[in-house]
Amino acid sequence: MTKKYFGTDGIRGKVGEYPITPEFVMKLGWAAGKVLGSATRDRIVIGKDTRISGYMFESALEAGIAASGINVQLLGPMPTPGIAYLTRTFRAAAGIVISASHNSYYDNGIKFFSAQGTKLDDEVELEIESYLDKEMTTVSSDKLGKARRVSTAAGRYIEFCKASIPSTHTLDGLRIVVDCANGAAYSIAPKVFRELGATVQAVFNEPDGLNINESCGATDTDALAKLVVGNGADLGIALDGDAxxxxxxxxxxxxxxxxxxxxIIAKGAQTAGRLNNSGVVGTLMSNLGLEKALKADGIGFVRANVGDRHVMALLKKHQWNFGGESSGHLICLDKNTTGDGIIAALQVLVVMANEKKSLAELKNGMTKYPQTMVNVKVSKRQDPMKNAKVVEAVKEVESELADTGRVLLRASGTEPLIRVMIEGEDTAQVERLANQLADVVKTNL
Structure with a gap:
């Protein structure tokens, strides 16, 4: 059965445009309360990032959940992985995140965590959607849910992050620039690194509701790179809007x-004896250099479809701990149940300390292959590998690259585009082959 509202990571869109409206979100809260709440799990936690519409949607969700008879715990601005952790530690029925991640302030979204701090199964999302088609009703006044703010939420998550590295480790002497993306980690992230001993310069940590992810954060690191070099820092850390x-x-x-x-994280875990003969999950877009470097070190590697949901599914299937995407969604399942920017950064810093190497030196353990992507507009969404001429062209490119490169044709999940990606050892060859294959796609699709 096809989902009507839920995408790969909750429900997201432009604020004020259906379904990202206060009316819909209130009913979504009611539906979530009906499906996820129970007599033994009678509370749902809600956290948000710093975009201005978060206040409105927080109130809407609170009203809908209360109408279903379930209590609400309001966490305030909180990184998405912090909400996953607090859902578990408070023994809540579910966690709700109000965030559009790395998008601009005019977008927002709602995503859910189960009581275990994991993404909801498809069947649960479908059940929530079924309630959205029903008339919203309110329980009797004596059964309405109550709401309260959790003043200790930030402190709890800060301590959780700090506990993700051995108590024998400190960050004493390390000079770090932390780019908070004017987002959910604007207060929390600098405190984590400072309390562990680092000298921290926090930047883009003054959210005003409109500047989240604006020319900063994990999607735009130009300013951070200049600050690191200009201030003689050891490294910079960039998070996105929901960290x-x-x-x-x-x-x-x-x-x-x-x-x-x-x-770096996987190799460090192997050296420390924490890998336990397991492997790493990347995606179809992970650089070929990652695969080759891991295999050279005897570390298994498999590729999932793009999206942390798919990475998580393969991690569970193989019972591995480490996975992620080129964009910086990094999952360490031995530390948290979902991708966590702060905790991932701490794992890298531990490897630096253990091996007494700089970040630049650790990075050199892997050689990235040149990669070129060309987006080809097509008349409709379709599978390019069902076209005989495209298949023939792909085989020709693969033959020329042999074992020194990789070809990927992928239909966009949201637009009528075919993404043509080529990787190889030679930049000029990669660019030539990508454009050559893109021309075939353009002509035949």
Whole structure:
């Protein structure tokens, strides 16, 4: 059965445009209360990022959940992984995140965590959607849910993050620039690193409701790179608006992306004896250099479809702990139940300390392959590999690359686009082959 509202990561869109309206969100809260609440799990926690519409949707969700007879605990601004953790530690029926992640302030979204701090199963999302088609009713006044703010939420999550590294480790002597993206971690992230001993310069930590992710954060690291170099810092840490994404900058101003960070974390776990003969889950877009570096170190590697939901599914299937995406969604299941930017950064810093190497030195353990992507507009969404001429062209490109490169054709999940991606050892060859294959796609689709 096809879902009507839920996408790969909750429900998201432009504020004021259906379904991201206060009326819909209130009913969504009511539906969630009906499906997820119970006599033994009678509370739902709600956290948000810093975009201005968060106040409105927080109130709407609170009203809907209370109408269903379930209590509400309001966490205030809180990183998405912090909401997953607090859902578990408060023994709540569910956690709700009000965030559009790395999008601009005019977008917002609602996503859910189960009582175990994991994404909801498809069947549960479908059940919630079924209630959205029903008339909203309110329980009797003596059974209405109550709401209260949790003043200790930030402190609890800060301590949880700090506990993700051994108590023998400190960050003494480390100079870090932390880019908070004017988002949910604006107060929490600097405190975590400071309390562990680092000298921290916090930037983009003054949210005004409109500046979340604006020319900053994990999706725009130019300003961070200049600050790291200009201030002589050891490294920079960039989070996105809800702090589930991490990109780092080394002391030379070079970007260290999700693939490189995943390699550092996995290799560090292997060296420390924490990998336990397991492997790493990447995605179809993970750089070929990551796969080759891991395999050279005897670490297994498999690719999931793009999206942390798919990465998580393969991690569970293989019973592995480490996975992620080039964009910086990094999952360490031995530390949290979902991707966590702050905790992932701490794992990298521990590897630096253990191996007495800089971030730049650790990054050099993996060689990234040149990658070129060309987006080809098509008349309708379709599978490019069902076209015989496209298949033939792909085989020709693969033959030329042999084992020194990789070809990926992927239909966009949201637009009528075919993404043509080529990786290889030679930049000029990669660009030529990508454009060559894109021309075939354009002509035949």
């Amino acid at each position: 589930d994404r991490l990109i780092m900058v080394d002391h030379t101003g070079e970007i260290v992306d999700g693939d490189e960070l995943l390699y």
